[in-house]
Amino acid sequence: MGISLVFSPIWFFGYDSVLDLISFVITMLIGFYSYKIYKLTGKKNYFYLYLAFLLLSIALVVKSFANLSLYFDLLHRIGVRDTRLFGYQMAALALFGHVLLTLLGYITLIALTLKLKGKRIVSLLFFLVILTVLLAKNSFMFFHLISFALVLLYVTPYFYENYMNVKNVKALLVFLCFLFLSFSHLFLALVFYNNYLYVIGIILQMAGYLMLLINLLLVFKK
């Protein structure tokens, strides 16, 4: 990828990792509840929902640790700290893993919401998306732009339709989650122009996952 991997303003160092870790916990909770439903009902849909959130949660934790290691590395280089965790290359590898896992998670969601049948079609879709990202001049910008488009055009409309059908708060929260997530990717894609957009992107992502947490809490409230 060969470009700068630190997108955050210095004052936001570490906060993004904390927010990512919170998002990781939320996606894990959603994933495990979906898995529980799958075990109870035996329906494949819930297994794919579990899989999608599991992939997204691992992607988040990988990114969180990659960012933390980058910040420690950077702080080491500018002499603020003398702790060196993984180094730049390790972090770059982890961020690449984050890209792969996130796209896999989104494509699993797309397969679920568009009711795509056949692993070959889904794997073809995945390879095309990954190739586009890897061959792009600025892979990270493309990753976020493609994620923005995939979530906004193929995942969010499904949850919007579901909200319009059931018209309840919980369905609205799920729809808003994916709307926020898609726009978080748009802001993260534009981070090369202004690193404050990174802060907005991360906060939007957190807000999106918080919607899912509220949804889960509402379900368990009764």
Add this chain to the structure above:
Amino acid sequence: MSLRRDRLQIVNDILLSIQEKGGKIKPTHLLYKSNLAHNKMKLYLNELIEKDLIKEVDESGNKYYCLTENGIKFINEFKKIREFVDSFGL
């Protein structure tokens, strides 16, 4: 959840029918409310008794099916699952 009733939905419907009648129902009422064939319902009832979701009681020579604590827990858990699943539209 799909419109076609699956096993869990049928179990939940049976338990709800009992709950709606105050936790105790006569077999004939249950058969009518659950919308199942007699032999199929018998199989479900045996399974629910085996899993301690309902129990059979005899009151003044009349047979009733009663909801157990586990049956109430099942209804509550199923309601949560349904709300979660509906919020995702799956």
